Amino acid sequence: SFLCGLQTIHAPWWGYFFSAIIAVEARYFIFLSFRYTSLSFIYLVDALAIPSAMAFSKCLLGRKYWITHVLGGLLCITGIIVSTVSDVKGQEVGNIGSRSDVNSIEHLKGDLLAISGAVLLGLDDVLSEMLVKNYGGVDELIFVKWFYGTGIAIIQLVILERDRLAALFANEGGEPCNISTRFLLLGGYVLFQVLDMFSEIKFLSLSESALLNLSLLTSDLWATLFSVFVVELAPSALYYAAI
Numbered sequence: 001s002f003l004c005g006l007q008t009i010h011a012p013w014w015g016y017f018f019s020a021i022i023a024v025e026a027r028y029f030i031f032l033s034f035r036y037t038s039l040s041f042i043y044l045v046d047a048l049a050i051p052s053a054m055a056f057s058k059c060l061l062g063r064k065y066w067i068t069h070v071l072g073g074l075l076c077i078t079g080i081i082v083s084t085v086s087d088v089k090g091q092e093v094g095n096i097g098s099r100s101d102v103n104s105i106e107h108l109k110g111d112l113l114a115i116s117g118a119v120l121l122g123l124d125d126v127l128s129e130m131l132v133k134n135y136g137g138v139d140e141l142i143f144v145k146w147f148y149g150t151g152i153a154i155i156q157l158v159i160l161e162r163d164r165l166a167a168l169f170a171n172e173g174g175e176p177c178n179i180s181t182r183f184l185l186l187g188g189y190v191l192f193q194v195l196d197m198f199s200e201i202k203f204l205s206l207s208e209s210a211l212l213n214l215s216l217l218t219s220d221l222w223a224t225l226f227s228v229f230v231v232e233l234a235p236s237a238l239y240y241a242a243i
Helices: 013-033 038-062 067-091 105-132 137-158 162-169 181-204 209-215 216-229 237-242
Strands: none
Touching: 013 038, 013 105, 013 137, 038 067, 038 105, 038 209, 038 237, 067 181, 105 137, 105 181, 105 209, 137 162, 137 181, 137 237, 162 181, 162 216, 181 209
């Protein structure tokens, strides 16, 4: 019974609630890391969701992996280590690919937030796969999980980010970030997130979480191109080695 008997669900409510918390915090950590570290690093470190999904799939779903899968996971982790070293070294020596508006401690904080978010993304995908395949299916997962997730996100937003929320709605600032541009960007982002989340859950109903995260690696290329040509932050040679 869910929503005072208005809806029947096929998994315990706390299962969806826990899954929603993981989903919200995974994305919050990654979004928060944008304040402190580089865009290209964040998108590359998201590859850590692959070994994370493999490990949690092994523990929670009993999935078996062969030595080639393990070697692939280790290769992902090696790339993350190389990328982290590149990012920290770039910040220390003031390379063009580093963030000049934050200090070394904040930069490392951003790196750790991005890594934590990537690990939680892997767990989130495994929990979603478990719920969508073993319980209520795609529609139930989308409705119940994101019902809880929306509530959690709103409460967290009001408690932790209310000053920035007020700044978002303030009619201040000229081009290129006037209030209409902000709402256009926010609306576009919400639209693409909805499409992304629906597509990922549909994918998980047919396949599995490790393959999902492997498929998302193409985002690293687009993030790198955006970083170089739009933000004009060129990553170091070590970053390309990490890719």
